[in-house]
Amino acid sequence: MAERMLQFVRLSQAQPEKRDIAARRSDFGEIYREFAAEAASAQASRCSQCGVPFCSIHCPLNQNIPDWLKLTAEGRLEEAHEVNSATNTFPEICGRICPQDRLCEGNCVIEKGFEAVTIGAVEKYINDTAWANGWVKPPSPRQERSHSIGIIGAGPAGLATAERLRSRGWQVHVYDRYDRVGGLMIYGIPNFKLEKEVVLRRWKQFEAGGIHFHLNVAIGTDITLAELRAKHDAVFIATGVYKARDIETPGSGLAGIVPALDYLTASNRDNLGDSVPDFASGALDAKGKRVVVLGGGDTAMDCVRTAIRQGAAAVTCLYRRDKANMPGSMREVKNAEEEGVEFTWLAAPEAFIGDGKVEAVRATRMHLGLPDTTGRQQVAPIPGSEFTVPCDLAIKALGFDAEDLPAMFGEPALAVTRWGTVKVDHRTMMTTLPGVFAGGDIVRGASLVVWAIRDGRDAADQIEAYVTAKAGAALATAAE
Template structure:
């Protein structure tokens, strides 16, 4: 092992330079500056190259993290990129948006005592170096198979499957109801975490590789699922989950109470240069307003930090548990606190109050953590006589997402779903109840992380490939058998 590794005993952990909070509040640019090469190599050299790489074990993609850290420390950047991209379709995106503190970095062997290796920042550096040097090439098959696959959904899961199938030689068609590829990468995640050019350049790269995109095409309206099954040898459903969870409390109908995704989509579209009437008229614009965001996940953090940048008068997060029990990334919580977000921990909304049909506040009650439930998580219980009203003229509900009614949307009553509305698949083949139709990503597992969508999309591509090749082999064999019989 080269002497340049195991430097954690000598070198402290250093994250990339972070822009000052006062500066970050003024724009939507990414908050972390890129690592220069010498710093990336230095931080990569802190890796202990342990015998059991828990960073890799706890990565949904099982990325070969110790290998590309070692190569980065040695300055072998093109090789590092080849290793990073072998298991991950979008390493530059995961390096930006993955909750590394809960996954790879949170399970780094040297975390206790020396602080983890800055895996996400090094991953981002590797791929940005690859892009700047022209090492990232469009997906190209060695040979065309003469077989086609249709993919419903141009989010991370669908795109990961599309790239993998194209490399295998399939003609790939991606159908999406939106006007840009990327799904929530484009319309859900704000620029300060993921600049849109990072996603759009991948879209162009995939187009250059021969993947066909049918944007603004809603399956079930513009084309039926039955028609896609006729056109293609297999179909993958990778739509994600977009139906906002709601909260059944009085005042839900008041003006100024909005779902998180509507708010984030308006902001992202505005940043992309689109005309957004609901933003321009103030309905989905936080400027000069007292904003309350209800929730505790990463979408909540996105809404809070977007409101700050839009110039809100005040921004408050209402969460019914404490900081330690928040499901979102702690790194995002710290960034939000730096930027001026106020967190009202252990507070649950009971009603939205208003005047003249417009929201003016959120009546809430203080909570405390009780005994653990069957899952081991502490239950929350209200504290009697602890009501208070949080002033608000814009309330954003960031309570998570559920699947839409897929059988109804696709007009396919035979498409089986679970009691949660997610599509049921064979856990081994990932095929749905419809022969030749597969499903992957959030529409199967429920709302989850980008990295899991990528993993599911890649797995689905492999299962589709096995299924289509087996069918093609059986079809090719039938005429021969018939001739022999005659």
């Protein structure tokens, strides 16, 4: 190990090469080139193989990162893939979109002084190699079980649950209101971060493994939650959160002001070849427009970078805190800056200006105060600091809240929290309805794909325990 690992003292950190800025501004292709085998092996060898791997501790999936880095350094890629995929349902996706700078890499013990191991890029390399070589297989249970599970939502949480249960032989049915599998991984995240084929090939693979998908099915309209409960031995709710947060400001009803998800969905559907009337009409197309994006999270970064690729005349991001306090990935901010996005820090919108259609955003300068109870610095406006930003398209990327699921599902007994998220027993992940479980963003609030995968895998274990115990109790009762 000493010869192959701990090379951080000799080798500098290196990310895969980025495509030329002008080229990547002109299309929606992923911006990073592939690691060469030698480069991936060399970067993996920088791992210090520390006794307490903080990278693993700070990964929501607690992946065995030092193990698969060592295997990669030794050229044992198939084994690296097996170790990686043992704890992660979608490692090829996490390698692309996880904010590693805030999670595993941000907590790498060599970060201070030597720069972190490029964990995300190596993970992407391992699993792209695995797909290319046919090492990734559909779920293949050793024994079929008769009990069935219904899963509401084909996003990362629902798919992770489906894969784990199916691999153990359960009959799994996934219901989704959209026409493709993947949730926000398909319709919310742009291609330059996650090319859609990476998600769609998992859909095909899961179908080949015996998972049944029922698409264009809205729970509460096409089928009720009560009917699902009667049809399946357990139900898992993994709908995510889609209700856009809003701001009540003068002029908010003007044309040309749109929610981030509407904008991103239109762009992604257009890239998938769908007919999108609002995109074709120009309502959700930034071409030639002065675009202002409100917000500072990863969704805001997706919007500004999408607008650049659509040929916007100018793209400005307004965020009420400073760069250091942004909730999004610093890596994404850097990519956006390189591509020509202008950031206006410590600025909050106070009105939209226009005659029938937005023409400008009036904002005010902010200053940071003392931390609040969450530890984040409070913000307050600076009197007399108002300014305007010309704008033809304003995109609100202010976060997401839960939809009213009890009303949507026609199930008032489904309890929710004061934030509208589904209330669960966090030990069992069961809701107030017996046999109905929930996880992912609909329980956590808007969060990361990797946390949704963690919840999905944990929920599968809890569902299996519940159905097995229920079946055992029924047999015992029958025997009496």
